[in-house]
Amino acid sequence: MKHPDRTETTVVIPLFNQLHYTKICLDSIAANGAGGARILLIDNASSDGTGEYLACCQGVDVISNQENLGCSGAWNQGMKESSSEWTVFLNNDVILSPGWLEGLLAFARQERCDVVSPAIREGEYNYDIIPYSKEFVATMAGVSRIGAAEGICFMVHRRVFDAIGGFDENFRIGQFEDTDFFRRAVLAGFRLGTTGRSFLHHFGSVTQKAIKKQKGVKPYVAQNRAYFHKKWRLSWWRRLFERKLRNWRDLLWRTREKARYGHSLREKWLDGSLRYF
16 A cells, blocks of 8 residues: 655665665664655565564565565556655665755755766775765765766656656666666656765675576576667667767766866775776
């Protein structure tokens, strides 16, 4: 049964095992707040004690699936269950910082964006996010990348779903469903943006990595990529052109951001140092 939303925002978090990271994510929400948003957890048939843990959680709503519906399936469940003005789709392998949701909402209103993502630092968690994010947001609050969003965390206005529908469930398990959705949104005339007003840490696709190591799992990434190319009729030359265009755009963004502010909206700890993307 659909629950009436008490606030303007619902946060949807798909889960498939990785209980350790789910606990970290929910602890960060409890510690840093979510602006009174409804927290909706979609358990995709976890087998590591996630279900038992969620049964004891307070202040959250849970949908428990009997099979793994994949990321698109879980996102669609969350979208249909929510009647909020805004829905945030969030990975479970993240740590949130103070004011993360308020920053997304403020940016969306000011810039009239329909799909919004925060700044992200990825990789090893070898710093204290509280002082780091405070300095980061103070420095980068006025920095944005219009036209870009990120599947790790993105906030969508209800009008986008009303216009283009939900997520394509032909993308199995995960990968490319976010890229497909963003493409559809842009073609429908909606405005995407990434903002320095909001910051989170991402450990780095831990669920996807775990699934890929399982025996008997078909190469879904390659299948999803092939489906994406076929769906959008992307020839080799078209894919090359779009990739070069994205690379040049990202290079300009990160070069300008790093030179002016000492940060970029996408950072990653890699091979013993912080890199900028």
